[in-house]
Amino acid sequence: MTWTDLQTDLAADGYVASDDLTVALHLALTLERPLLLEGAAGVGKTQLAAGLAALRDTRLIRLQCYEGLDAAQAIYEWNYQRQLLTIRAAAEDGETGKSVEARIFSRDFLLERPLLAAITQDTPPVLLIDEIDRADEEFEAYLLEILSEFQITIPELGTVTATTTPIVILTSNGTRDLSDALRRRCLYAYVDYPDRATELAILNARCPGIEARLGAQIVGFVQKLREEELEKVPGIAETLDFAAALMGLGIADLTSDPAALQHTLSTLLKTQSDRAHITPEVAGRIAGRAA
Amino acid sequence: MSRVSRFAARDPGPAARVSGFMAHLRDNGLRLGVAETELALEALCQIDASQPAQSRRALKAICTGCKEEAEQFDALFDSFWMDAGRVKQKIVQTPPSKGDDSVHSSRDAKGEDAGGSGSANAPDGGDGEAESDGEGRLIATEVRNLMRKDLRDLVRPEDIAEAEQVARRLGAALRDHRSRRRIAARKGDRLHFRKTIRASLATGGEPLRLVRKYRPDRPQKIVALCDVSGSMTVYAQVFLAFLAGLMRSDPTADAYLFHTRLVRITEALRDKDTMRAIGRMSLMADGFGGGSEIGPSIARFAKTYAKRFVDGRSVVLILSDGYDTAPPAVMDAALADLRKRGCKIIWLNPLKGWRDYAPVADGMAAALPHLDLFRAANTLADLAALDREVASL
Numbered sequence: 151m152t153w154t155d156l157q158t159d160l161a162a163d164g165y166v167a168s169d170d171l172t173v174a175l176h177l178a179l180t181l182e183r184p185l186l187l188e189g190a191a192g193v194g195k196t197q198l199a200a201g202l203a204a205l206r207d208t209r210l211i212r213l214q215c216y217e218g219l220d221a222a223q224a225i226y227e228w229n230y231q232r233q234l235l236t237i238r239a240a241a242e243d244g245e246t247g248k249s250v251e252a253r254i255f256s257r258d259f260l261l262e263r264p265l266l267a268a269i270t271q272d273t274p275p276v277l278l279i280d281e282i283d284r285a286d287e288e289f290e291a292y293l294l295e296i297l298s299e300f301q302i303t304i305p306e307l308g309t310v311t312a313t314t315t316p317i318v319i320l321t322s323n324g325t326r327d328l329s330d331a332l333r334r335r336c337l338y339a340y341v342d343y344p345d346r347a348t349e350l351a352i353l354n355a356r357c358p359g360i361e362a363r364l365g366a367q368i369v370g371f372v373q374k375l376r377e378e379e380l381e382k383v384p385g386i387a388e389t390l391d392f393a394a395a396l397m398g399l400g401i402a403d404l405t406s407d408p409a410a411l412q413h414t415l416s417t418l419l420k421t422q423s424d425r426a427h428i429t430p431e432v433a434g435r436i437a438g439r440a441a
Numbered sequence: 442m443s444r445v446s447r448f449a450a451r452d453p454g455p456a457a458r459v460s461g462f463m464a465h466l467r468d469n470g471l472r473l474g475v476a477e478t479e480l481a482l483e484a485l486c487q488i489d490a491s492q493p494a495q496s497r498r499a500l501k502a503i504c505t506g507c508k509e510e511a512e513q514f515d516a517l518f519d520s521f522w523m524d525a526g527r528v529k530q531k532i533v534q535t536p537p538s539k540g541d542d543s544v545h546s547s548r549d550a551k552g553e554d555a556g557g558s559g560s561a562n563a564p565d566g567g568d569g570e571a572e573s574d575g576e577g578r579l580i581a582t583e584v585r586n587l588m589r590k591d592l593r594d595l596v597r598p599e600d601i602a603e604a605e606q607v608a609r610r611l612g613a614a615l616r617d618h619r620s621r622r623r624i625a626a627r628k629g630d631r632l633h634f635r636k637t638i639r640a641s642l643a644t645g646g647e648p649l650r651l652v653r654k655y656r657p658d659r660p661q662k663i664v665a666l667c668d669v670s671g672s673m674t675v676y677a678q679v680f681l682a683f684l685a686g687l688m689r690s691d692p693t694a695d696a697y698l699f700h701t702r703l704v705r706i707t708e709a710l711r712d713k714d715t716m717r718a719i720g721r722m723s724l725m726a727d728g729f730g731g732g733s734e735i736g737p738s739i740a741r742f743a744k745t746y747a748k749r750f751v752d753g754r755s756v757v758l759i760l761s762d763g764y765d766t767a768p769p770a771v772m773d774a775a776l777a778d779l780r781k782r783g784c785k786i787i788w789l790n791p792l793k794g795w796r797d798y799a800p801v802a803d804g805m806a807a808a809l810p811h812l813d814l815f816r817a818a819n820t821l822a823d824l825a826a827l828d829r830e831v832a833s834l
Contacts, residue, residue, distance in 0.1 A: 174502035180487045220627050230649045333506035340511040
């Protein structure tokens, strides 16, 4: 499969990817390397993993990173309650300590967390490590072994080696600088806000029923809005919400009803100061230019 | 546009060209190892490498690692492969030693190079200078700005060593804010008794899961914004040394330069070789000694980088004399915006050390109500004396 095929297949599934991104993804798949996606919130980084999983008809395993995330929550954990119950039951039956111990530290008592689950699948899943920049540096370092060796060592059981190599996608919003070691193990793509044509293609793919004129107006409006000085620049998800809101209200032309337009802006503007900044006059002006 | 670089027919082959490209990227500050060269060759086999656009995208995915590098990459690619910005350069045939495999390692490439009369397809010494026939090396920019100031002339290594001491003390004064409260933590030094007992209910009173707690550090991060406009040139020596020292002593600190533009210099200053770091910084500080737009620069900072790097645990140090060419309202709004992020703002003004100085400049007057601390700083000693005041913030 060439990268253009990949792009076409993704588009058929509703994910319109830029050329840069598709080539990076194609290489990540063929070279079996993790792919690190960086970019502002709402440009479709997470969605790419979902799209890829749908395309390959495989499981999407998602690890949402946050401050304080540690190995037990990300890799595996022993099922303590079950172990305890087993010990109690064994004690009543008069079973000896050694055999109980062997039993309670077996795979049956292991709770798989996303990373362990990802390397023990029969078909290679898509492993999405979301917002890696939110996790602590220690966790990032822990990830290095898994990403390069695809194996996990459990002291009581031994090393679990991957049956299949998962397709790994990491995303980052750039709230913290990632280590060079992590960056070096990954291919990299910077995902930017889409240009007008791409965004229109995404809109058409996601909202098939949308009128061509309204679609063009919506995209034009959002693109212009991104040039304004906003605290939170609207992403693609917001564009889609905006389109859905307009269609739900039965608005066919952005310039026709300024009051309705102002109401639907809540899908695009997410802070008080942004709302204050985009007054009805400003919105009307932008809509007028976009039309 | 198909101005693809022509390589001489005697040129040893695509693998050598790719390793030459890697050396070119390294020269321009991208941190790439041998493994990346190998990976790049593998990647080029996976796509149609004869298409420049595809090769560009593939190499971009492999050779870049952050947004800044990704933005820089296209110019670097053009300068090497697309015959743009090329300084005249010859590729001299090198004796093929061990077949194609040899080029996978830069060590071998260096070996080839050692006997030759200098070639562009391999890096030579550790200093990363790609040697050609003494005709210069590849640069990514299209025009070399002769007005650019080499900051290395301004700063001496001794100053930086001294500034490092100062920065370390200042950093320590800010950082060592300890909290009395303990919070639950997996790797805490004490048992969190209440939580442990509570958790043991689920296991029939057996405390299986021991919850711990620790006393957190409340580190303060320093973010330094240094004005390098014309009026500040005389103080640049102190401040640049301070910035360099700060970056070397504090891995969490962040630094920016501004004049009419705002440039993040954190990455450049983290270079292990101090003078090379200053050199890289001079490349970025294009426009050094020009006009000053303090308000707009701070506004730009508040709107972009501050969102990622400034929070309630940050101290923003502004090193400037406050002579702003933009209207004072801009400064007022920018600082108000920055303050909303919960940070402390310290303004160090070299002029304040003068007798009878009054902050009457419009920009400075507009800034004053937003500042937590407004002090003089002409010398490193002034900066060193700050640590006590800073600690009480």
